[in-house]
Amino acid sequence: MDVETRATTASHSSQIEVVPTGRQLGAEIRNVDLKHLDDATFAALLRAFHDHSVLLVRGQSLSDQDLIAFSRRFGDLDWAPVQETGRRFVDGMPEIYIVSNVKVNGEAIGSLGAGEAVWHTDMSYLDTPPIASALYALEIPPVGGNTSFCSMYAVYDALPPDLKRRVAELKIKHDGTYNSGGFVRQGVTPTDDPRASPGAIHPLVCTHPDSGRQMLYLGRRRNAYLVGLELAESEALLDELWTYVARPEFAWEHVWKVGDLVIWDNRSTMHRRDPFDDHARRIMHRTQIKGTDRPR
Template identity: 80%
Template sequence: MALSVERGVSGDASGPIDEIPTGAALGAEIRGIDLRYLDALQFEAVKRAWHDHQVILVRGQTLSDQDLIAFSRRFGDLDWAPVQETGRRFVDGLPEIYIVSNVTVNGQAIGSLGAGEAVWHTDMSYLDVPPMASMLYALEVPPAGGNTSFCSMYAVYEALPDKLKRRIANLKIKHDGTYNSGGYLRQGVTATDDPRTSPGAVHPLVCTHPDTGRRMLYLGRRRNAYLMGLELADSEALLDELWDYVARPEFAWEHVWRVGDLVLWDNRCTMHRRDPFDASARRIMHRTQIKGSAAPL
C-alpha cells in the first residue's frame, strides 16, 4: 500500500512512502525513506504504520549511533540501556545505546545476550512502567541464524475462546525480574525459581492499548511468571494453556536480518524471540528503548 506522503532526502526529489504488509499477523516494511531526513508528515506516516502493524521494518539504512538516538527520540524519551551482565555499560557517552552481540574484544564481551536463543518475551515487563517500544539496528549479521520473530498479542487474545477470556478477564500476572531473555541472572538480583517470591511488577493479564484501544494479552515472559491469588499449580496450568497460543505460527512473523535493517516494535502489544546462531559468526545490533508513559491497564 503506498501512502500519500512525499519525502525529501537531502534535496532529492520527493516520492511516495510505500507500506508493504508482511502478510502475517503483524509487521510491515516501509520503503522510500531515509530515517535521518524525515519531515513531520513523513514521521506521522511511519508512526501510523507502526500502530497499524505493531512492527515495522526499514531496510538499507546508514545510521550512526547519534542518528539512531535522534530518530528514536521522535517517539518519546529514551531509557538508558540496561546494565550488562558484567555490571558495566556498553557505549561510553551514549547510555541510550544497548549493544546486542556475541563479539568479544580482548576477552571482554562488547554486548549482551551472546549467540544463544532468546525466548519469547516482552522487554522489561518486570518494571512498574515498562518501555513503550524498542528499536534494533543491524550492523553485522551472521550468514545464518539469529532471526527475530514477533508475536501479535492482539491476535493471540482475539483467538482465545470466550470461556477462557471470561476466566482471565480480571486476573493479574507477576512479571519476573530475575532472569533476562537469554536466561542470564540480572545484575544485583538473587537467583530464585519460586514464582511466588521472585521480584517483579504485577500487571493486568488482559490490557487495553492506550493508543489503539485494542485488547491484548500481556504475558511478558514464561519463566517465573505467576497469576496472583491462584495456587501455584493452578497458575502454572493456566499459564501453560495461554502460552500454547503464543507458540502457534499463525500469530507470528519471522524477520531474517540484513545489514542496515532497522526494526521498531511496539513493546506493549507484541512479544519477540531470537533464534540461536553459530557462536563463531559475528552479530552486532544496536538497540534503543522508548520510555513508557504509564503502567499497563
C-alpha cells in the first residue's frame, strides 16, 4: 500500500495521484482542484474512496458553496445536526456544520469545543446513518486537534474466530444522548442506562453495500448496549471489542493544514480528535452525505 498509484483522467490530459498512507486505510489525492472536477476525475476519486475509505486532498480553496457542490457529487446532503448551543446551521446554508471552539461576543460559532472527541461513527444513532462526512480546514491550532481514523474492516478481520461467532447475529443499540465531544444533544434528557437511552438498533456486524466486505459497526462506546444480553454481559463484550479499536495498527492519524479536505466513509471507519489549547482557534466546516439505507 506504500506504492503510489496514478489514476489518469480524460480532462485536459490531467492526472490525479492516489497515494496510499501505508496504513490500513487512507490515501492522499494529489493534482486535483475540487472546484473543477469533470466526470472522469470524479470517477477516479470515487474509486479511491471505495478502496481506501478515507481521502485527503490538500491545498484547496473552497467557499461553503464549493464544499457543498463537491459533497453533492457523492449523494444528497443532510442538514447539519442541532449543535449543543441550540443553533442548527450557517444562515442560508443548512448543509454546513461548523466544528469550532471559537466564540464571538461570548457565543460559540460552532460545536465540539477544544476537548477530545472520542472514537465514534457519525450519527449512528439514526435509523439511516450518513454515508460519508467531509471536513474542510479553515483555521487550525499550532499543535493538537489531529484527527485519527480507524478501519472497521481491519478490526473485524482481526477478531478471533470464536469472537466472530459470538457477535455474528447480535444487534447493538447506538446511543443518541451525547455527541462525540461528550455534550448532551439538544432536546435530549440524559440517562446513563443504555437500555433506556434514545437511539437506533443496528446489526453489530454489517456488510458494506459497495465493497461487499464485512465490518464491525460499533458507533461509539458510551451508553451502547447489545440487545438481548444482560447489561453486565453486554458491557463486558463491548469492552472486549473496543480493545481492538484501540490498537494503533488499525488507525491512521492526520495532522491538519489549512486548505485540507478529508472525506471518510462513515460506514467502514470510525474517527476521533485530539484535544488542543482552547486559546488557539480551530474552525472546520463539515458536510454530511445522506444515508440511503439502514446498515445491514
